[in-house]
Amino acid sequence: MTVLSLRNLVVVVLLAGLLLLPIYAQVAGSPFLLTLFTRIVILAIAATSLNLIMGYGGMVSFGHAVYLGIGSYAVGICAFEGVESGFVQWPLAIAASALFALVIGALSLRTRGVYFIMITLAFAQMAYYVAIGLDRYGGDDGMILEARSRFAGLINLNDKTAFYYLCLALLFATIFLVWRLVNSRFGMVIQGARSNERRMRAIGFPVYRYRLVCFVIAGTICGLAGALLANFTDFVSPAAMHWTRSGDLIIMVVLGGMASPFGPLIGAVALLALEEALSGITEYWQIILGPMLLLIVLFARGGIDGILARLRHA
Amino acid sequence: MPEPILLVEQLSKRFGGIVATDQLSLAIPPGELHAIIGPNGAGKTTLIGQLTGELWPNGGRIIFNGDDVTTLPVHRRSALGLARSFQITSLFLDFTALDNVALAVQAHAGHSFRFWKPVRAERALRDPAMAAIERVGLADRANILVSRLSHGEHRQLEIAMALATRPRMLLLDEPMAGMGPEESARMVETLRELKKELTILLIEHDMEAVFALADRISVLVYGRVIACDTPENIRQNAEVRRAYLGEQQVATRHG
Ligand SMILES: Nc1ncnc2c1ncn2[C@@H]1O[C@H](COP(=O)(O)OP(=O)(O)OP(=O)(O)O)[C@@H](O)[C@H]1O
Ligand SMILES: [Mg+2]
Numbered sequence: 001m002t003v004l005s006l007r008n009l010v011v012v013v014l015l016a017g018l019l020l021l022p023i024y025a026q027v028a029g030s031p032f033l034l035t036l037f038t039r040i041v042i043l044a045i046a047a048t049s050l051n052l053i054m055g056y057g058g059m060v061s062f063g064h065a066v067y068l069g070i071g072s073y074a075v076g077i078c079a080f081e082g083v084e085s086g087f088v089q090w091p092l093a094i095a096a097s098a099l100f101a102l103v104i105g106a107l108s109l110r111t112r113g114v115y116f117i118m119i120t121l122a123f124a125q126m127a128y129y130v131a132i133g134l135d136r137y138g139g140d141d142g143m144i145l146e147a148r149s150r151f152a153g154l155i156n157l158n159d160k161t162a163f164y165y166l167c168l169a170l171l172f173a174t175i176f177l178v179w180r181l182v183n184s185r186f187g188m189v190i191q192g193a194r195s196n197e198r199r200m201r202a203i204g205f206p207v208y209r210y211r212l213v214c215f216v217i218a219g220t221i222c223g224l225a226g227a228l229l230a231n232f233t234d235f236v237s238p239a240a241m242h243w244t245r246s247g248d249l250i251i252m253v254v255l256g257g258m259a260s261p262f263g264p265l266i267g268a269v270a271l272l273a274l275e276e277a278l279s280g281i282t283e284y285w286q287i288i289l290g291p292m293l294l295l296i297v298l299f300a301r302g303g304i305d306g307i308l309a310r311l312r313h314a
Numbered sequence: 315m316p317e318p319i320l321l322v323e324q325l326s327k328r329f330g331g332i333v334a335t336d337q338l339s340l341a342i343p344p345g346e347l348h349a350i351i352g353p354n355g356a357g358k359t360t361l362i363g364q365l366t367g368e369l370w371p372n373g374g375r376i377i378f379n380g381d382d383v384t385t386l387p388v389h390r391r392s393a394l395g396l397a398r399s400f401q402i403t404s405l406f407l408d409f410t411a412l413d414n415v416a417l418a419v420q421a422h423a424g425h426s427f428r429f430w431k432p433v434r435a436e437r438a439l440r441d442p443a444m445a446a447i448e449r450v451g452l453a454d455r456a457n458i459l460v461s462r463l464s465h466g467e468h469r470q471l472e473i474a475m476a477l478a479t480r481p482r483m484l485l486l487d488e489p490m491a492g493m494g495p496e497e498s499a500r501m502v503e504t505l506r507e508l509k510k511e512l513t514i515l516l517i518e519h520d521m522e523a524v525f526a527l528a529d530r531i532s533v534l535v536y537g538r539v540i541a542c543d544t545p546e547n548i549r550q551n552a553e554v555r556r557a558y559l560g561e562q563q564v565a566t567r568h569g
Binding site for chain 1 (some may be wrong): 392397413416430432
């Protein structure tokens with residue numbers, strides 16, 4: 001009989017908890033919980049997509065939130081211009097993110113290391129300032145989403161529970177997709193390029209084009225998370241793609257565990273729940289959170305998931 | 315002499331003021347095991363770098379199998395059948411030995427834009443990879459993380475990686491570097507087997523191995539070929555003895 005390892009146990013409990021959360025929130029009479037966890041789930045999708053390029057591919061993008069922004073602006077602008085169908089809005093959000101990722105990736109993937117980090121950051125900041133300049137769509141202040149995306153009666157996004165389950169289903173789908181991807185031929189190339197790019201070339205791989213496709217896939221998934229985010233907040237603003245948001249996504253991935261399928265989800269839950277809990281205790285919560293993150297990053301390479309994996313013998 | 319599989323003409327490479335390759339010409343017929351010897355810093359690794367495409371020469375031509383490959387990117391040369399091993403072990407440390415070699419097989423099994431099927435279940439990749447691992451004698455270590463393997467095993471895996479790309483020609487940069495006498499002897503046996511099917515360019519400091527394996531030997535000093543002949547004649551060559559064999563200690567700048 002296989003023993004359920006501590007790590008698997010945590011994942012199972014986490015997934016079960018996420019599935020049952022709306023029921024608990026109802027019973028406990030705290031709708032706030034549902035709101036918090038909808039946010040967590042949406043950002044976990046974004047973090048999972050970042051994990052694909054950063055954790056598995058070694059491409060540390062410091063501008064990944066740009067696709068959150070592009071996805072949400074696609075929904076926001078559509079709604080503002082009178083197109084409220086999600087069947088138009090969401091594919092547009094996805095396509096726009098893919099296109100941006102293609103352009104950003106094509107240029108930034110020619111560089112390595114710190115240069116790559118800086119260029120992805122620069123592109124994101126550029127998009128941020130462009131969004132601020134969009135006076136028609138609220139500029140600096142952003143704009144309120146008058147109505148959530150409509151799906152011809154198939155699902156009502158105004159129903160908080162239904163919306164939560166939609167986000168959760170998309171998160172599970174994303175995790176599954178990334179997991180299949182990294183264990184495919186394509187995934188081996190991506191991980192090989194992270195591990196030893198020189199050898200990859202020597203054995204005959206044109207590394208750049210595989211990295212670029214990977215970069216586009218990640219951006220596309222994150223764009224979908226952006227479309228969800230706009231619907232969740234009923235609001236679209238440049239803040240969605242601010243560099244601190246990109247930083248949050250990196251922290252989630254590193255905290256939860258890079259190159260681990262459930263790492264980004266664990267990281268998103270840990271970071272946002274901690275933020276919430278600490279900010280309830282003291283207004284100086286950042287002073288506590290900062291050093292905690294630092295300790296985990298310094299002493300637990302592999303993040304929380306890494307700790308759990310090592311504890312299996314305990 | 316038959317049409318050479320590798321033809322190098324007037325190759326030159328400078329690093330600032332250093333002339334690492336100096337008007338170097340070389341013709342290797344198919345099936346030959348051609349050794350290149352020379353003191354540290356003679357430009358042996360630099361030559362391999364230019365042959366594989368990691369470095370571009372400042373002048374000269376490289377013809378492989380009739381194609382001018384002088385400016386072809388690294389992966390295209392690999393596709394044409396040119397494979398190398400590295401002097402300083404260069405592997406995927408966080409993969410198992412089998413995953414390493416299977417990736418090399420995969421590089422030559424069509425494109426890798428295949429996103430769904432579990433790669434570790436693909437017999438078409440695993441079987442040839444396992445065969446290459448067996449050839450270098452690592453079969454019982456196939457499923458161990460490369461970072462846990464010994465130095466000698468890394469050197470063997472270097473060869474398996476190159477083999478797995480099903481090359482026409484192997485460029486081996488000091489395959490025995492840092493090996494003990496026993497491991498070296500095994501490597502000589504492996505190379506003796508490979509020699510039957512492949513053209514090999516062998517760079518090696520281990521003279522015993524070189525004289526045991528080589529059909530012809532080129533002696534490289536300061537980027538220039540000062541002699542190219544059979545092992546017996548190289549042994550007799552006075553200039554070679556002066557420049558290298560007899561005075562290896564003097565000619566060695568480091569290491
Ligand atoms: N990238 C580089 N930049 C500058 N100089 C270099 C570079 N690579 C090699 N050289 C120089 O070129 C010369 C030839 O170096 P190379 O590594 O080809 O020698 P080698 O024959 O392989 O030596 P060894 O036996 O130590 O491996 C040396 O003087 C070296 O310092
Ligand atoms: Mg060398």
